[in-house]
Each structure stands twice: as structure tokens, then as C-alpha cells.
Amino acid sequence: MTVGNRSALQNAPNTGGQPRAACLQRRNHPARDQHGFTLIEVIVAFMMLALALTLLLGTLSGAAKQVRHAEDAGRAALHAQSLLDQVGIGEPLRAGRSDGELDDGRYRWSLEVAPWRDPGRADVLPTAGTPQLMELVLDIEWGDQPRQQLQSRALRLTMPEALQ
Numbered sequence: 001m002t003v004g005n006r007s008a009l010q011n012a013p014n015t016g017g018q019p020r021a022a023c024l025q026r027r028n029h030p031a032r033d034q035h036g037f038t039l040i041e042v043i044v045a046f047m048m049l050a051l052a053l054t055l056l057l058g059t060l061s062g063a064a065k066q067v068r069h070a071e072d073a074g075r076a077a078l079h080a081q082s083l084l085d086q087v088g089i090g091e092p093l094r095a096g097r098s099d100g101e102l103d104d105g106r107y108r109w110s111l112e113v114a115p116w117r118d119p120g121r122a123d124v125l126p127t128a129g130t131p132q133l134m135e136l137v138l139d140i141e142w143g144d145q146p147r148q149q150l151q152s153r154a155l156r157l158t159m160p161e162a163l164q
Contacts, residue, residue: 072148076140079107080152083138087111093134093158112137116155129160 037045079102087093099110116135134156141149 069148072142073150075103076107076142076150079103079109080138080140080150083109083111084136084152084154087113087136088156088158093156095134107140107142109138109140111139131157131159134158 093113095114097110097112099108101108114135114137116133136152136154136156138152138154139149140152
């Protein structure tokens, strides 16, 4: 070997006893030695995440609607209790029908008052001057759907007007 060749061998990288061509092939493909995710794997992972979030948000949306319906029904029950508590307090209870709105028109109510008849004793008529049972039927509606209504029934004992 000549001196010129020797310097070329000294400047060549150490291949660990392997031929120079094998060493160059390894350097041209560094991705084979690296570990990571492919583009397809990343896209599939994002698609699965998007699907999971869609299902989760759909469930939360349905739960929010149910909570709102429960809140409206609870408020309707409170309004019904208040209305029934006020009937017959300031003035004598008389048969008839009345209606109105609550919460700026959000709830609509109608109250029907009628003498109560015992279904098992329909032939018995009330006698004059004795206390009488009155049936109160209160209907409250809200929203636009048929499920959004509440009906409350109550009985009240009234005294004859001559005894009051």
C-alpha cells in the first residue's frame, strides 16, 4: 500500500470489520432503527378519539335535557301546591272554572271546582245546610310537548254559606 492509500483508509470511518457498502446501506435507512408511530396509526387514533368525544357529548346533551325537564316538572309541582293552598282562603269555594299564567306565561294553569259525588253512592244527593265535599282539579302545562303537563286533584270540605 502506498502512503496515499493509507491516509484514505485512516480517514474512512470505522466499520467494525464490515464491508464499506453494508455500512453505507445502514446509514441511508436510519428510520428502520427508530421507533415511533406511523401516519396511519396517528390518523386511526384521532378517529377513535373523535368518535369517543361524539358519543360522550351526545350523552351529556341528553342528560341536560332530562335535568331541564325535571326542573320544569318540579317547578310546576310547586306552583300547583301554591295554587291549591290559596283556593278557598280569601273567599268561599264555589263551583266553576278559572285559569291563568305563571312565570311570565311559561306555565299555564286551569282550575275546575265541582261538587264531589261518591261513585259508589251516586244516588245520594247532598242535603241543604250540611257541609259538602268539593273536588278541585288543577291542570298545569308548560312547553310544547304533551308530556309537559301536570294534573293535581284535591278534595275540600266546605261549609254551607248560611253557616259561614
